[in-house]
Amino acid sequence: MASILNSSRGNELAHTLFSSFGELDRLPLGGSRNIPNLAGYSRKVGYTNTDNFILLARQLLLESERVFDYGGKMVYLRGEGFGPSAKLCNIFTETGPDRNGPSHLANILVCSDEKGKFLIPREAISLIFCSNLIENSFPEITTSAGRPLFDSQFKILRPGYYPESKILVTGESIEPILRGSTPTTGPILERLPQHLRTLLQNFCFKTDADLANMIAFLITGLLINHFIEDGKPLAVIDGNQPGLGKTLLARLVGQIFDNNNPALLGYLPEEEELQKRLCASLQRDAHVLIIDNARNARQQSVASPVLEANSVSPTIELRILGTSTNMRRSNDILWILTMNQTSLSSDLVSRSLPIRLHYDGDPRSRQFPTDFDPMQFAREHRSEIISELMGMVIHWVQQGRPTGNGRHRFRVWGQVISGIMEANGFHEFLANISEASEEFDSDRTHLMALADSVIRLQGPYLHPDTTAREATGIAKLSKDWLIYFSASEAFENVVGKPQERVQAQLAGAELSRLLGRETPIAIDGRPAKAVLKKLRERGNRNLYYLDCLWESRIETDTGASSLAAGAVLADGNLSSVVEVRSDISTQPVQTEGSTTENQPHSDGSGNTEEW
Numbered sequence: 153m154a155s156i157l158n159s160s161r162g163n164e165l166a167h168t169l170f171s172s173f174g175e176l177d178r179l180p181l182g183g184s185r186n187i188p189n190l191a192g193y194s195r196k197v198g199y200t201n202t203d204n205f206i207l208l209a210r211q212l213l214l215e216s217e218r219v220f221d222y223g224g225k226m227v228y229l230r231g232e233g234f235g236p237s238a239k240l241c242n243i244f245t246e247t248g249p250d251r252n253g254p255s256h257l258a259n260i261l262v263c264s265d266e267k268g269k270f271l272i273p274r275e276a277i278s279l280i281f282c283s284n285l286i287e288n289s290f291p292e293i294t295t296s297a298g299r300p301l302f303d304s305q306f307k308i309l310r311p312g313y314y315p316e317s318k319i320l321v322t323g324e325s326i327e328p329i330l331r332g333s334t335p336t337t338g339p340i341l342e343r344l345p346q347h348l349r350t351l352l353q354n355f356c357f358k359t360d361a362d363l364a365n366m367i368a369f370l371i372t373g374l375l376i377n378h379f380i381e382d383g384k385p386l387a388v389i390d391g392n393q394p395g396l397g398k399t400l401l402a403r404l405v406g407q408i409f410d411n412n413n414p415a416l417l418g419y420l421p422e423e424e425e426l427q428k429r430l431c432a433s434l435q436r437d438a439h440v441l442i443i444d445n446a447r448n449a450r451q452q453s454v455a456s457p458v459l460e461a462n463s464v465s466p467t468i469e470l471r472i473l474g475t476s477t478n479m480r481r482s483n484d485i486l487w488i489l490t491m492n493q494t495s496l497s498s499d500l501v502s503r504s505l506p507i508r509l510h511y512d513g514d515p516r517s518r519q520f521p522t523d524f525d526p527m528q529f530a531r532e533h534r535s536e537i538i539s540e541l542m543g544m545v546i547h548w549v550q551q552g553r554p555t556g557n558g559r560h561r562f563r564v565w566g567q568v569i570s571g572i573m574e575a576n577g578f579h580e581f582l583a584n585i586s587e588a589s590e591e592f593d594s595d596r597t598h599l600m601a602l603a604d605s606v607i608r609l610q611g612p613y614l615h616p617d618t619t620a621r622e623a624t625g626i627a628k629l630s631k632d633w634l635i636y637f638s639a640s641e642a643f644e645n646v647v648g649k650p651q652e653r654v655q656a657q658l659a660g661a662e663l664s665r666l667l668g669r670e671t672p673i674a675i676d677g678r679p680a681k682a683v684l685k686k687l688r689e690r691g692n693r694n695l696y697y698l699d700c701l702w703e704s705r706i707e708t709d710t711g712a713s714s715l716a717a718g719a720v721l722a723d724g725n726l727s728s729v730v731e732v733r734s735d736i737s738t739q740p741v742q743t744e745g746s747t748t749e750n751q752p753h754s755d756g757s758g759n760t761e762e763w
Contacts, residue, residue: 187262187269188212193276194265203285205276209261210286216260219243220313220320222293223467223481226281228256229320234311238322240296240437246477249277294318295377295484297439298411299538300326302375306549308542319377323411326535328542336577340364343577345540347533351404354520355397358510361584365507366401368569368581369486373409374541375568376439376484382564383464385505386487388496388592392508395515398490399444400526401507405486406440407530408537414438419446419454419489427458431470431479439485446491453594454489455497463487464503464562495594502561506588548575558582598642598662600671603682605639606698607673613698616680620699627687627695630663631656663696672703679703 190212192205199205213219218229226244231237242250243257250256254271262269263276280286291313295301301309303317308328311321335343340360341353348367357363369387372379387405389398399416406414417433420426433441446454462468462483469480489504496504511518520526530537548554548571558570558581566582573581590596606613612626612633634655637643646658666684673682682698689695 187258187260189264189269190261190272191264193263193273195267195270196265202279206280206283206285209276209280210289212261214289218260219290220293221290222296225481226290227293228259229322230256230259231322234313234320234322236322236324238311240320244277244281245435246479247472247475249274249281253277291315292318293320294482295380296320296322296437297376297409297484298323299409300374300542301377302545304378306545306553317377324535326538326542328546329536329539330543331547331576340578340580345543347536348540351526351529351533351537354524354526355401356509356511356518358392358508359580359584361580361582362506362508364573364578364580365505365582365584367578368573369505369507370405370408370541371544371569371572372565373405373439373486374538374545376486378568379562379565380483381466383466383562384565385503385560385562386459386463386489386500387507388500388504388588389488389490389507390494390509390588390592391490391492392510393515394492396509396511397520398492398509399442401509402442402444402488402490404526404530405488406438406442407527408534409486410438410440411534413527414440414442416442416444419443419456421454421456423456423458426456427470428473430458430462431472434468434470434481434485435472435479440488441485442488442490444490446489447494453495453497453597454491454500455594456500459487459489460497460499460503493591495597496592498593498595501589501592501594504592505560506584506592508584508588508591544576545572548572551575556581560585595666595669596671598640599666599669599684600673601640601642602636602666603671603673603684603698605636607675607682609636609639611636611698612696613682613700616675616700616702623685623697623699624687624695627697629656629693629695630660633659633663633696637662660694664694673700675700 190205190209192200192202192208194200220227220229220240222240224246225242227240228243230239230241241252241256243253244250254274254277257277258271261272263272264270293313295318297320299321300311300323301319301321303309303314303319309317309319309321310325311323313320329345331345337343340363341349344352344367348370352363352366355363357366365387372384376384387402389401391398403414403416406412415433415438417429420429430441443459458470462470463485464483466483467480468483468485469478471477472479489500554571554575555567556570556572556574558566558573560566560582570581573579603613605611612628614620614623614626631652634647634652637655637659638647643659643662646655646662649655649658663684663686667686668683670681670683673680680700680702682700685697685699687695687697
């Protein structure tokens with residue numbers, strides 16, 4: 153036997169036998185796919201002709217009809233057709249080829265050489281998608297969703313790709329459940345369709361308007377493509393104490409629209425760190441973003457320029473961690489912020505849709521029924537919930553798409569959503585906006601704390617029983633307000649600075665910003681209202697004081713120029729209004745060395761005092 157193998161003929165036969173074994177291993181099994189071969193590259197030689205290689209890759213990718221340009225990223229649509237298994241996967245992103253890009257592309261094409269077939273190298277993916285030869289070659293997605301959407305004429309977009317609107321819809325085909333005999337009057341819960349009512353009936357919404365806002369936010373998710381350019385609010389889910397289910401309510405939104413249990417992001421006051429978290433989350437193909445339990449140290453308000461800007465911008469743009477490139481995607485996101493009686497910046501308040509939960513007593517005494525799990529219900533009845541929401545939109549369309557009366561910072565959103573809500577009998581929508589804005593607004597909270605310290609320390613305030621002329625004797629420069637800023641424990645951004653001059657400058661800026669704002673106070677045990685005002689001394693120095701009136705007088709006083717009548721000029725500066733206490737004096741205050749102007753004026757930051 154050894155002599156045979158040592159002969160040239162024996163070696164030839166052995167080589168043939170082992171080669172046959174190798175060929176047998178490479179034969180396709182039953183059910184194997186015939187993946188096209190991308191010619192023009194071998195592991196030994198490299199590229200034979202780069203342009204030909206790129207053009208052939210372009211042809212194979214386009215023929216697959218599974219590769220799209222999604223916000224500047226190249227993505228592969230994995231799964232069967234556009235059904236429930238379909239999912240977008242990154243191939244090439246802002247930072248280069250995705251680590252799983254070669255594996256995803258192996259569903260469309262492979263490379264081969266004399267040693268056999270192999271995955272396309274990552275460097276070849278860069279070559280292809282950085283080439284000018286394929287620029288603007290692939291169908292573009294501006295909005296993707298795993299549930300039905302509505303086009304510009306409010307016709308249902310079922311699973312598929314719509315090139316004219318650049319919308320990709322995946323998931324199961326869901327048909328609307330029309331309103332039918334659902335009541336449009338009576339208790340709000342009874343007006344809800346069956347599955348929405350079952351899902352939400354155990355949450356302790358503070359008012360009917362808060363429940364209506366929740367329904368409106370869910371409808372917003374179905375019409376997300378309509379509000380990318382004009383903007384939509386972020387939902388602020390607030391509880392008067394922990395344990396009321398605000399996080400659960402937010403998670404239900406993710407379960408309904410993304411068909412999964414969404415990740416929760418913690419709020420960080422450091423803008424750079426918050427931006428990193430937002431960017432990492434948004435790089436995934438999720439459409440519900442939840443910032444959970446937002447709060448700040450030392451009772452400071454939650455404020456974030458990154459959140460304020462990106463939640464309403466048509467295009468989200470954030471710096472990718474560890475790179476000099478930005479992540480960009482269309483803002484087809486539902487933004488949610490949860491908190492427990494936390495103050496928000498004025499910009500966040502104006503950009504929000506308030507959904508408040510409220511319970512008096514121990515929240516542990518109001519647990520959900522033991523035989524009901526809202527998340528499980530949302531998973532099992534997701535199609536029915538979406539169908540009921542679709543039915544509400546269709547009902548509005550059948551009535552001629554009337555414009556609603558809702559007024560919000562986002563005008564188009566307010567008109568469309570309030571039209572749908574009113575057409576379906578939910579007139580409570582946005583009825584809580586003023587009340588909630590006062591509760592959430594950090595300016596009001598800060599002014600209330602500052603006014604309390606002024607009254608408590610007998611600072612510069614005009615007692616309700618005194619005349620307006622006495623304001624010139626009590627008003628103080630911003631640097632003399634530092635004691636009240638410190639006592640209020642609400643202005644760490646001011647008193648936390650080491651230099652007194654810097655503190656005074658910041659105090660002046662805060663006082664100028666709060667001018668004309670009203671806050672409830674108590675003086676000698678009686679309810680009153682205080683408004684921050686200013687006087688201007690010669691030398692262009694600003695003096696600040698609180699003008700206080702009894703609550704009862706505010707309710708009954710009908711003087712046209714009085715504080716009770718709410719006399720405010722366009723710039724919001726009540727010190728520009730003629731000082732009038734209608735039961736005491738009807739003459740403007742003007743004493744030597746100080747003036748209270750009768751005309752509007754603009755004087756910058758209000759921090760013009762001399763040292």
